[in-house]
Amino acid sequence: MQKFIVKGGRRLRGELALQGSKNSALPIMAATLLCGGECRLNNCPRLTDIYSASRILNCVGCRCTFSENTAVVDSSVVNETVISEELMREMRSSIIFMGAMLGRTGECTVSVPGGCELGPRPIDMHLAAMRKMGVDIRESYGRIICRAPSGKAHGARISLAFPSVGATENIILCAVTAEGETVINNAAREPEIRDLCGFLRACGANIKGDGESKIIIKGAGKLHGCEYTIMADRIVGATYLSMTAASRGEIILTNACVPEMEPFLSVLEQTGCSVYTNENKIYLRSGARLKAVKDRIRTMPHPGFPTDAQAVLMAALTVSDGTSVFEENIFDCRYRHTDALVKMGADIQVLGKVAIIKGTPRLHGAAVEATDLRGGAAMVLAALAAEGTTEIDRISHIDRGYEKMEETVRKLGGDMQRG
Ligand code: EPZ
Numbered sequence: 001m002q003k004f005i006v007k008g009g010r011r012l013r014g015e016l017a018l019q020g021s022k023n024s025a026l027p028i029m030a031a032t033l034l035c036g037g038e039c040r041l042n043n044c045p046r047l048t049d050i051y052s053a054s055r056i057l058n059c060v061g062c063r064c065t066f067s068e069n070t071a072v073v074d075s076s077v078v079n080e081t082v083i084s085e086e087l088m089r090e091m092r093s094s095i096i097f098m099g100a101m102l103g104r105t106g107e108c109t110v111s112v113p114g115g116c117e118l119g120p121r122p123i124d125m126h127l128a129a130m131r132k133m134g135v136d137i138r139e140s141y142g143r144i145i146c147r148a149p150s151g152k153a154h155g156a157r158i159s160l161a162f163p164s165v166g167a168t169e170n171i172i173l174c175a176v177t178a179e180g181e182t183v184i185n186n187a188a189r190e191p192e193i194r195d196l197c198g199f200l201r202a203c204g205a206n207i208k209g210d211g212e213s214k215i216i217i218k219g220a221g222k223l224h225g226c227e228y229t230i231m232a233d234r235i236v237g238a239t240y241l242s243m244t245a246a247s248r249g250e251i252i253l254t255n256a257c258v259p260e261m262e263p264f265l266s267v268l269e270q271t272g273c274s275v276y277t278n279e280n281k282i283y284l285r286s287g288a289r290l291k292a293v294k295d296r297i298r299t300m301p302h303p304g305f306p307t308d309a310q311a312v313l314m315a316a317l318t319v320s321d322g323t324s325v326f327e328e329n330i331f332d333c334r335y336r337h338t339d340a341l342v343k344m345g346a347d348i349q350v351l352g353k354v355a356i357i358k359g360t361p362r363l364h365g366a367a368v369e370a371t372d373l374r375g376g377a378a379m380v381l382a383a384l385a386a387e388g389t390t391e392i393d394r395i396s397h398i399d400r401g402y403e404k405m406e407e408t409v410r411k412l413g414g415d416m417q418r419g
Contacts, residue, residue: 004392004406006383007415008365012249014412016240018256019045019403020069021233023308024195026093027169028230029053030100031196032073033062034177035203037225044071044230049400052090056083056097075104075225082109085142089114091400095123096166098146099173102135107147117372119332125160125167132156133174133182155180155219163188163213163301169196175217176205184215190302191260195231202226232257232280236402238264238309239377241284244412245273246316246385250285251412258282260302264309267297271320292322292359299330311337311378318346319385320359328353337375340368344382344390365390370397377402384414391419 020043030053032039044050046069054064054071061079065072081101088094088111101108112123127137130146133153138145148154153174160167168188175182187193189211197210203226206218237256244251245268258265258277265282269275270293273286299307307330317324318341328334335355338348343366347358365388370376376398383390392398395418398405409416 001393002395003419004380004395005417005419006380006390006392008363008384008386008388008390010247010384010414012244012247012251012384012409012412012414015252015254016408016412017254018232018237020230021045021192021195022047022049022401023165023235024192025050025230026053027096027173027192027196028199028228029057029064029071029073030096031173031200031203032057033060033075033078033097033100033104034173034223035075035225036222037076038072038074039203039225040227041071041073042069042227042229043232044069045233045403047400047403048396049091049093052087053093056087056094059083059087060101078104081105081107085111088112092121092166095126096169096173098126098130098144099170102130102146102148102153102174103177106151106153109143109145111142111144117336118334125162125164126170129158129167129171130174132158133178153178155182155217157183157185159185160187162186165190165193168193168215172196172200172207172215172217176200176207176220177223178219180219182217182219185213187213187215188301189213191231191234191257199226199228202228234261234264235306235308235374237261237282238306239312239381239402240408241268241282242309242312242316243381243384244284245271245286245290246319246381247414248286248288249412253282255280256282263303263305267293267305267313270294271317290316290320292317292320292324292357296325296327298327301330307331307334308374310334311374312381314355314357315341315378315381316385317357317359318348318382319363322359324357326355326357328355336371337378340366340371340379341382343368344386346382362387364388367391367393369393370395373397373401377405380405380409380416384409384416
Protein backbone atom coordinates (compact mmCIF):
# COMPACT_ATOMS: atom_id res chain seq x y z
CA MET A 1 0.00 0.00 0.00
CA GLN A 2 1.43 3.42 -0.97
CA LYS A 3 2.33 6.03 1.65
CA PHE A 4 3.40 9.67 1.84
CA ILE A 5 6.73 10.52 3.48
CA VAL A 6 6.75 14.16 4.61
CA LYS A 7 9.63 16.15 6.10
CA GLY A 8 8.28 19.19 7.95
CA GLY A 9 9.58 22.67 8.69
CA ARG A 10 9.64 24.30 5.27
CA ARG A 11 7.69 27.43 4.33
CA LEU A 12 5.38 26.87 1.37
CA ARG A 13 5.38 29.58 -1.26
CA GLY A 14 4.33 29.82 -4.87
CA GLU A 15 1.39 29.96 -7.27
CA LEU A 16 -1.21 27.23 -7.80
CA ALA A 17 -3.97 26.81 -10.38
CA LEU A 18 -6.80 25.07 -8.56
CA GLN A 19 -8.01 21.68 -9.85
CA GLY A 20 -11.62 21.18 -10.92
CA SER A 21 -14.13 20.38 -8.20
CA LYS A 22 -14.59 16.67 -7.38
CA ASN A 23 -18.02 17.34 -5.86
CA SER A 24 -19.11 19.14 -8.99
CA ALA A 25 -17.54 16.80 -11.57
CA LEU A 26 -19.14 13.68 -10.05
CA PRO A 27 -22.83 14.76 -10.32
CA ILE A 28 -22.10 16.30 -13.73
CA MET A 29 -20.67 12.98 -14.96
CA ALA A 30 -23.86 11.27 -13.76
CA ALA A 31 -25.88 13.99 -15.55
CA THR A 32 -24.22 13.18 -18.91
CA LEU A 33 -26.40 10.03 -18.87
CA LEU A 34 -29.41 12.27 -19.57
CA CYS A 35 -28.04 13.77 -22.80
CA GLY A 36 -28.10 10.88 -25.25
CA GLY A 37 -25.11 12.42 -27.04
CA GLU A 38 -21.55 13.64 -26.50
CA CYS A 39 -20.47 15.91 -23.63
CA ARG A 40 -17.02 17.44 -23.20
CA LEU A 41 -16.17 18.32 -19.58
CA ASN A 42 -13.19 20.66 -19.22
CA ASN A 43 -11.24 21.24 -15.97
CA CYS A 44 -12.18 17.71 -14.89
CA PRO A 45 -9.90 16.60 -12.03
CA ARG A 46 -7.95 13.33 -12.46
CA LEU A 47 -9.01 11.51 -9.26
CA THR A 48 -9.82 7.93 -8.32
CA ASP A 49 -13.46 8.89 -7.63
CA ILE A 50 -13.69 10.33 -11.14
CA TYR A 51 -12.42 7.03 -12.55
CA SER A 52 -15.06 5.20 -10.48
CA ALA A 53 -17.73 7.39 -12.08
CA SER A 54 -16.33 6.65 -15.55
CA ARG A 55 -16.46 2.90 -14.78
CA ILE A 56 -20.15 3.24 -13.90
CA LEU A 57 -20.83 5.15 -17.14
CA ASN A 58 -18.99 2.53 -19.20
CA CYS A 59 -20.79 -0.36 -17.46
CA VAL A 60 -24.23 1.01 -18.43
CA GLY A 61 -23.25 1.36 -22.08
CA CYS A 62 -21.76 4.88 -22.34
CA ARG A 63 -18.22 5.62 -23.49
CA CYS A 64 -16.14 7.78 -21.18
CA THR A 65 -12.58 8.78 -22.13
CA PHE A 66 -10.06 11.30 -20.76
CA SER A 67 -7.38 13.44 -22.30
CA GLU A 68 -5.48 15.62 -19.82
CA ASN A 69 -8.19 17.37 -17.79
CA THR A 70 -10.99 16.88 -20.30
CA ALA A 71 -13.49 14.05 -19.99
CA VAL A 72 -15.53 13.10 -23.05
CA VAL A 73 -18.72 11.12 -22.40
CA ASP A 74 -20.83 9.67 -25.23
CA SER A 75 -24.16 8.54 -23.74
CA SER A 76 -25.89 7.78 -27.06
CA VAL A 77 -26.27 4.20 -25.89
CA VAL A 78 -27.49 3.10 -22.44
CA ASN A 79 -28.06 -0.67 -22.51
CA GLU A 80 -27.79 -1.58 -18.84
CA THR A 81 -29.76 -0.34 -15.82
CA VAL A 82 -28.08 -2.43 -13.11
CA ILE A 83 -25.05 -0.96 -11.35
CA SER A 84 -23.04 -3.62 -9.51
CA GLU A 85 -22.63 -3.54 -5.72
CA GLU A 86 -18.90 -3.44 -6.22
CA LEU A 87 -19.10 -0.24 -8.29
CA MET A 88 -21.67 1.31 -5.93
CA ARG A 89 -19.37 0.66 -2.97
CA GLU A 90 -16.45 2.58 -4.47
CA MET A 91 -17.76 6.02 -3.49
CA ARG A 92 -20.68 7.93 -1.93
CA SER A 93 -21.43 9.71 -5.16
CA SER A 94 -22.48 6.48 -6.89
CA ILE A 95 -25.96 7.00 -5.40
CA ILE A 96 -26.64 9.98 -7.67
CA PHE A 97 -26.49 7.68 -10.66
CA MET A 98 -29.91 6.52 -9.39
CA GLY A 99 -31.56 9.85 -10.27
CA ALA A 100 -29.73 10.07 -13.58
CA MET A 101 -30.61 6.48 -14.59
CA LEU A 102 -34.27 7.09 -13.70
CA GLY A 103 -34.18 10.30 -15.69
CA ARG A 104 -32.80 8.47 -18.72
CA THR A 105 -34.45 5.02 -18.64
CA GLY A 106 -37.17 5.15 -15.95
CA GLU A 107 -35.55 2.30 -14.04
CA CYS A 108 -32.34 1.21 -12.27
CA THR A 109 -30.97 -1.23 -9.73
CA VAL A 110 -28.40 0.16 -7.31
CA SER A 111 -27.26 -0.51 -3.74
CA VAL A 112 -26.17 1.47 -0.72
CA PRO A 113 -23.16 3.61 -1.71
CA GLY A 114 -19.67 3.52 -0.19
CA GLY A 115 -17.48 6.56 0.49
CA CYS A 116 -15.77 8.09 3.52
CA GLU A 117 -16.76 6.66 6.89
CA LEU A 118 -18.07 9.86 8.48
CA GLY A 119 -20.74 8.16 10.52
CA PRO A 120 -23.97 6.63 9.18
CA ARG A 121 -24.71 7.98 5.72
CA PRO A 122 -28.33 7.05 5.10
CA ILE A 123 -30.12 7.67 1.80
CA ASP A 124 -33.64 7.86 3.22
CA MET A 125 -34.24 11.36 1.81
CA HIS A 126 -33.08 10.23 -1.64
CA LEU A 127 -35.50 7.26 -1.66
CA ALA A 128 -38.44 9.21 -0.19
CA ALA A 129 -38.06 11.86 -2.91
CA MET A 130 -37.93 9.28 -5.71
CA ARG A 131 -41.11 7.65 -4.34
CA LYS A 132 -42.83 11.07 -4.33
CA MET A 133 -41.90 11.32 -8.02
CA GLY A 134 -43.80 8.11 -8.75
CA VAL A 135 -40.91 5.66 -8.65
CA ASP A 136 -41.56 2.18 -7.18
CA ILE A 137 -38.63 1.25 -4.94
CA ARG A 138 -38.11 -2.27 -3.61
CA GLU A 139 -35.17 -3.20 -1.39
CA SER A 140 -34.04 -6.82 -1.28
CA TYR A 141 -30.76 -8.23 0.02
CA GLY A 142 -29.05 -4.85 -0.18
CA ARG A 143 -30.19 -4.20 -3.75
CA ILE A 144 -32.43 -1.17 -4.41
CA ILE A 145 -34.70 -1.87 -7.38
CA CYS A 146 -36.29 1.31 -8.80
CA ARG A 147 -38.88 1.53 -11.55
CA ALA A 148 -41.26 4.25 -12.75
CA PRO A 149 -44.40 2.23 -13.70
CA SER A 150 -45.29 4.64 -16.49
CA GLY A 151 -41.70 4.53 -17.77
CA LYS A 152 -41.12 8.10 -16.56
CA ALA A 153 -41.05 9.79 -13.16
CA HIS A 154 -43.49 12.66 -12.65
CA GLY A 155 -42.93 16.08 -11.06
CA ALA A 156 -43.63 16.61 -7.35
CA ARG A 157 -43.34 19.18 -4.55
CA ILE A 158 -40.57 17.90 -2.25
CA SER A 159 -39.58 19.45 1.08
CA LEU A 160 -36.26 18.13 2.38
CA ALA A 161 -35.97 17.69 6.16
CA PHE A 162 -32.31 18.67 5.80
CA PRO A 163 -30.66 20.47 2.83
CA SER A 164 -28.89 17.30 1.71
CA VAL A 165 -26.47 17.90 -1.20
CA GLY A 166 -26.82 14.39 -2.63
CA ALA A 167 -30.58 14.24 -2.25
CA THR A 168 -30.94 17.64 -3.96
CA GLU A 169 -28.74 16.42 -6.82
CA ASN A 170 -30.67 13.16 -7.19
CA ILE A 171 -34.02 14.97 -7.36
CA ILE A 172 -32.71 17.41 -9.98
CA LEU A 173 -31.27 14.57 -12.09
CA CYS A 174 -34.58 12.71 -12.03
CA ALA A 175 -36.76 15.81 -12.49
CA VAL A 176 -35.15 17.39 -15.56
CA THR A 177 -36.77 14.81 -17.88
CA ALA A 178 -39.79 13.91 -15.70
CA GLU A 179 -43.42 14.67 -16.63
CA GLY A 180 -44.34 18.12 -15.27
CA GLU A 181 -42.84 20.44 -12.69
CA THR A 182 -40.81 19.60 -9.57
CA VAL A 183 -40.31 22.04 -6.69
CA ILE A 184 -37.61 21.36 -4.08
CA ASN A 185 -38.01 23.23 -0.79
CA ASN A 186 -35.09 23.42 1.65
CA ALA A 187 -32.76 22.47 -1.21
CA ALA A 188 -28.99 22.41 -0.66
CA ARG A 189 -27.37 25.71 -1.70
CA GLU A 190 -23.81 24.43 -2.18
CA PRO A 191 -21.96 25.96 -5.19
CA GLU A 192 -21.66 22.46 -6.71
CA ILE A 193 -25.46 22.35 -7.06
CA ARG A 194 -25.33 25.54 -9.12
CA ASP A 195 -22.55 24.07 -11.26
CA LEU A 196 -24.63 20.92 -11.89
CA CYS A 197 -27.61 23.09 -12.90
CA GLY A 198 -25.37 25.22 -15.13
CA PHE A 199 -24.32 22.06 -16.95
CA LEU A 200 -27.92 20.82 -17.24
CA ARG A 201 -29.12 24.18 -18.60
CA ALA A 202 -26.35 23.96 -21.22
CA CYS A 203 -27.94 20.60 -22.17
CA GLY A 204 -31.38 22.22 -22.52
CA ALA A 205 -32.85 21.71 -19.04
CA ASN A 206 -35.31 24.20 -17.51
CA ILE A 207 -34.13 24.89 -13.92
CA LYS A 208 -34.60 28.02 -11.78
CA GLY A 209 -33.59 28.95 -8.23
CA ASP A 210 -30.46 26.81 -7.86
CA GLY A 211 -28.20 28.27 -5.19
CA GLU A 212 -31.31 29.24 -3.20
CA SER A 213 -33.48 27.07 -0.93
CA LYS A 214 -36.25 26.69 -3.49
CA ILE A 215 -35.45 25.12 -6.87
CA ILE A 216 -38.05 24.74 -9.66
CA ILE A 217 -37.47 22.22 -12.45
CA LYS A 218 -39.75 21.93 -15.48
CA GLY A 219 -39.41 18.46 -17.05
CA ALA A 220 -38.03 18.66 -20.59
CA GLY A 221 -38.46 15.95 -23.22
CA LYS A 222 -34.91 15.24 -24.32
CA LEU A 223 -31.62 16.85 -23.38
CA HIS A 224 -28.64 17.20 -25.72
CA GLY A 225 -24.87 17.05 -25.31
CA CYS A 226 -22.72 20.13 -24.63
CA GLU A 227 -19.25 21.37 -23.71
CA TYR A 228 -18.87 22.62 -20.13
CA THR A 229 -16.08 23.78 -17.80
CA ILE A 230 -16.27 22.48 -14.25
CA MET A 231 -15.84 25.00 -11.41
CA ALA A 232 -12.66 25.11 -9.28
CA ASP A 233 -12.52 22.99 -6.14
CA ARG A 234 -13.20 25.28 -3.17
CA ILE A 235 -12.21 22.60 -0.61
CA VAL A 236 -8.89 21.88 -2.31
CA GLY A 237 -8.39 25.66 -2.27
CA ALA A 238 -9.13 25.76 1.47
CA THR A 239 -6.69 22.88 1.96
CA TYR A 240 -3.70 24.57 0.30
CA LEU A 241 -4.47 27.93 1.91
CA SER A 242 -4.52 26.24 5.35
CA MET A 243 -1.33 24.33 4.52
CA THR A 244 0.48 27.53 3.53
CA ALA A 245 -0.85 29.41 6.55
CA ALA A 246 0.40 26.74 8.96
CA SER A 247 3.85 26.79 7.31
CA ARG A 248 4.03 30.62 7.62
CA GLY A 249 4.42 30.88 3.86
CA GLU A 250 2.65 32.67 1.01
CA ILE A 251 0.61 31.49 -1.96
CA ILE A 252 -1.40 32.79 -4.89
CA LEU A 253 -4.35 30.60 -5.89
CA THR A 254 -5.43 31.28 -9.47
CA ASN A 255 -8.79 30.34 -11.06
CA ALA A 256 -10.28 30.19 -7.54
CA CYS A 257 -14.04 30.58 -7.01
CA VAL A 258 -13.69 33.50 -4.59
CA PRO A 259 -17.35 34.21 -3.67
CA GLU A 260 -17.97 30.52 -3.01
CA MET A 261 -14.94 30.42 -0.68
CA GLU A 262 -15.99 33.42 1.43
CA PRO A 263 -17.47 31.27 4.28
CA PHE A 264 -14.02 29.67 4.70
CA LEU A 265 -11.92 32.80 4.03
CA SER A 266 -13.79 34.82 6.65
CA VAL A 267 -12.70 32.31 9.32
CA LEU A 268 -9.17 31.87 7.98
CA GLU A 269 -8.58 35.64 8.23
CA GLN A 270 -9.26 35.43 11.99
CA THR A 271 -6.01 33.46 12.36
CA GLY A 272 -4.06 36.62 11.51
CA CYS A 273 -3.13 35.70 7.91
CA SER A 274 -3.23 38.43 5.27
CA VAL A 275 -5.76 37.41 2.60
CA TYR A 276 -6.37 39.48 -0.55
CA THR A 277 -8.80 38.49 -3.30
CA ASN A 278 -9.66 39.80 -6.73
CA GLU A 279 -11.82 38.19 -9.41
CA ASN A 280 -10.55 34.60 -9.43
CA LYS A 281 -7.32 35.02 -7.46
CA ILE A 282 -6.62 34.60 -3.76
CA TYR A 283 -3.32 35.81 -2.27
CA LEU A 284 -2.39 34.62 1.24
CA ARG A 285 0.63 35.55 3.35
CA SER A 286 1.21 34.31 6.88
CA GLY A 287 4.51 35.48 8.28
CA ALA A 288 3.97 34.63 11.91
CA ARG A 289 2.45 31.95 14.13
CA LEU A 290 -1.29 31.69 13.57
CA LYS A 291 -3.70 33.06 16.15
CA ALA A 292 -6.49 30.87 17.53
CA VAL A 293 -9.99 31.60 16.18
CA LYS A 294 -11.95 33.30 18.95
CA ASP A 295 -15.50 32.46 17.79
CA ARG A 296 -16.71 28.84 17.76
CA ILE A 297 -16.28 27.37 14.23
CA ARG A 298 -19.62 25.76 13.42
CA THR A 299 -19.86 23.61 10.27
CA MET A 300 -23.16 24.31 8.51
CA PRO A 301 -24.77 23.83 5.10
CA HIS A 302 -23.64 26.45 2.56
CA PRO A 303 -23.32 29.41 2.97
CA GLY A 304 -22.10 28.33 6.42
CA PHE A 305 -18.56 27.11 7.19
CA PRO A 306 -17.99 23.98 5.03
CA THR A 307 -17.70 20.67 6.90
CA ASP A 308 -15.14 19.52 4.31
CA ALA A 309 -12.72 22.24 5.47
CA GLN A 310 -13.05 21.38 9.18
CA ALA A 311 -10.19 18.85 9.36
CA VAL A 312 -7.64 20.91 7.44
CA LEU A 313 -8.31 24.13 9.35
CA MET A 314 -8.16 22.17 12.59
CA ALA A 315 -4.73 20.81 11.66
CA ALA A 316 -3.49 24.36 10.98
CA LEU A 317 -4.83 25.56 14.34
CA THR A 318 -3.00 22.83 16.29
CA VAL A 319 0.14 25.01 15.98
CA SER A 320 -1.59 28.34 16.67
CA ASP A 321 -1.46 30.61 19.71
CA GLY A 322 -4.45 29.99 21.96
CA THR A 323 -7.57 27.80 21.95
CA SER A 324 -10.05 27.26 19.09
CA VAL A 325 -13.34 25.35 19.25
CA PHE A 326 -15.02 23.43 16.41
CA GLU A 327 -18.61 22.21 16.31
CA GLU A 328 -19.27 19.56 13.63
CA ASN A 329 -22.97 19.75 12.77
CA ILE A 330 -23.15 17.86 9.47
CA PHE A 331 -21.70 14.41 10.13
CA ASP A 332 -21.88 12.26 13.25
CA CYS A 333 -18.31 11.06 13.11
CA ARG A 334 -16.00 13.54 11.43
CA TYR A 335 -13.22 13.75 14.03
CA ARG A 336 -11.51 10.46 13.15
CA HIS A 337 -8.37 12.38 12.13
CA THR A 338 -7.81 13.81 15.63
CA ASP A 339 -6.08 10.68 17.01
CA ALA A 340 -3.34 11.00 14.39
CA LEU A 341 -2.92 14.74 15.07
CA VAL A 342 -2.64 14.02 18.83
CA LYS A 343 -0.02 11.36 18.05
CA MET A 344 1.94 14.16 16.32
CA GLY A 345 1.78 16.27 19.49
CA ALA A 346 -1.46 18.21 19.03
CA ASP A 347 -3.64 19.03 22.06
CA ILE A 348 -7.21 18.17 21.00
CA GLN A 349 -10.16 17.23 23.17
CA VAL A 350 -13.26 15.79 21.49
CA LEU A 351 -16.57 16.03 23.38
CA GLY A 352 -19.34 14.74 21.11
CA LYS A 353 -19.68 17.17 18.21
CA VAL A 354 -17.30 19.68 19.82
CA ALA A 355 -13.52 19.61 19.44
CA ILE A 356 -11.29 21.89 21.55
CA ILE A 357 -7.90 22.68 19.99
CA LYS A 358 -5.22 24.10 22.29
CA GLY A 359 -2.36 25.40 20.12
CA THR A 360 1.04 23.85 20.88
CA PRO A 361 4.47 25.33 20.03
CA ARG A 362 5.29 22.52 17.67
CA LEU A 363 4.27 19.09 16.35
CA HIS A 364 6.64 16.19 15.76
CA GLY A 365 6.75 13.55 13.03
CA ALA A 366 5.01 10.17 13.54
CA ALA A 367 3.67 7.14 11.64
CA VAL A 368 -0.06 7.65 10.99
CA GLU A 369 -2.85 6.30 8.76
CA ALA A 370 -5.31 8.38 6.72
CA THR A 371 -8.84 7.75 8.02
CA ASP A 372 -10.78 9.51 5.25
CA LEU A 373 -10.26 12.01 2.44
CA ARG A 374 -10.14 15.34 4.32
CA GLY A 375 -8.72 13.76 7.49
CA GLY A 376 -5.83 12.43 5.40
CA ALA A 377 -5.21 15.90 3.96
CA ALA A 378 -5.18 17.27 7.50
CA MET A 379 -2.42 14.80 8.41
CA VAL A 380 -0.30 15.96 5.47
CA LEU A 381 -0.80 19.55 6.61
CA ALA A 382 0.25 18.72 10.16
CA ALA A 383 3.27 16.77 8.89
CA LEU A 384 4.43 19.78 6.84
CA ALA A 385 4.17 21.99 9.95
CA ALA A 386 5.86 19.41 12.21
CA GLU A 387 9.51 18.89 13.08
CA GLY A 388 10.93 15.69 11.66
CA THR A 389 9.51 13.08 9.32
CA THR A 390 5.96 11.72 9.13
CA GLU A 391 4.80 8.62 7.27
CA ILE A 392 1.14 8.62 6.23
CA ASP A 393 -0.33 5.27 5.21
CA ARG A 394 -3.61 4.43 3.39
CA ILE A 395 -3.20 7.46 1.13
CA SER A 396 -5.74 6.05 -1.35
CA HIS A 397 -8.22 8.10 0.72
CA ILE A 398 -6.33 11.28 -0.24
CA ASP A 399 -6.03 10.34 -3.92
CA ARG A 400 -9.84 10.30 -4.08
CA GLY A 401 -9.97 14.10 -3.86
CA TYR A 402 -6.51 15.62 -4.47
CA GLU A 403 -4.67 15.42 -7.80
CA LYS A 404 -1.07 14.25 -7.10
CA MET A 405 -0.83 16.08 -3.78
CA GLU A 406 2.90 15.28 -3.40
CA GLU A 407 3.72 17.03 -6.70
CA THR A 408 1.72 20.12 -5.72
CA VAL A 409 3.40 20.31 -2.30
CA ARG A 410 6.88 19.92 -3.86
CA LYS A 411 6.06 22.68 -6.35
CA LEU A 412 5.32 24.91 -3.35
CA GLY A 413 8.66 24.03 -1.76
CA GLY A 414 7.54 21.32 0.64
CA ASP A 415 9.36 18.01 1.11
CA MET A 416 6.89 15.21 0.31
CA GLN A 417 7.40 11.89 -1.46
CA ARG A 418 5.06 9.06 -2.45
CA GLY A 419 6.65 5.83 -1.28
C1 EPZ B 1 -21.77 15.79 -0.10
O1 EPZ B 1 -21.99 14.55 0.56
C2 EPZ B 1 -20.27 15.85 -0.37
N1 EPZ B 1 -19.90 14.72 -1.23
C3 EPZ B 1 -19.50 15.76 0.95
O2 EPZ B 1 -18.10 15.91 0.64
C4 EPZ B 1 -19.93 16.93 1.82
O3 EPZ B 1 -19.28 16.81 3.08
C5 EPZ B 1 -21.45 16.89 2.03
O4 EPZ B 1 -22.12 16.90 0.74
C6 EPZ B 1 -21.95 18.08 2.82
O5 EPZ B 1 -21.59 19.26 2.20
C7 EPZ B 1 -20.08 14.83 -2.57
O6 EPZ B 1 -20.60 15.81 -3.06
C8 EPZ B 1 -19.63 13.67 -3.39
P1 EPZ B 1 -25.42 15.30 2.46
P2 EPZ B 1 -23.51 14.01 0.77
O7 EPZ B 1 -26.42 14.44 1.79
O8 EPZ B 1 -24.35 14.36 -0.40
C9 EPZ B 1 -27.50 13.20 6.20
C10 EPZ B 1 -15.83 15.31 0.64
O9 EPZ B 1 -15.02 15.35 1.57
N2 EPZ B 1 -28.39 12.55 5.24
O10 EPZ B 1 -25.56 16.78 2.37
O11 EPZ B 1 -23.45 12.61 1.20
C11 EPZ B 1 -26.07 12.68 6.11
O12 EPZ B 1 -25.91 11.49 6.86
C12 EPZ B 1 -17.23 14.78 0.89
O13 EPZ B 1 -15.62 15.72 -0.52
C13 EPZ B 1 -29.44 11.77 5.71
O14 EPZ B 1 -29.61 11.62 6.92
O15 EPZ B 1 -23.95 14.92 2.01
C14 EPZ B 1 -25.25 13.81 6.69
O16 EPZ B 1 -25.25 13.71 8.10
C15 EPZ B 1 -17.39 14.22 2.29
N3 EPZ B 1 -30.26 11.15 4.82
C16 EPZ B 1 -26.04 15.04 6.25
O17 EPZ B 1 -27.36 14.58 5.89
C17 EPZ B 1 -30.09 11.30 3.45
O18 EPZ B 1 -30.89 10.72 2.68
C18 EPZ B 1 -25.42 15.75 5.05
O19 EPZ B 1 -25.36 14.84 4.01
C19 EPZ B 1 -29.01 12.09 2.99
C20 EPZ B 1 -28.19 12.72 3.90
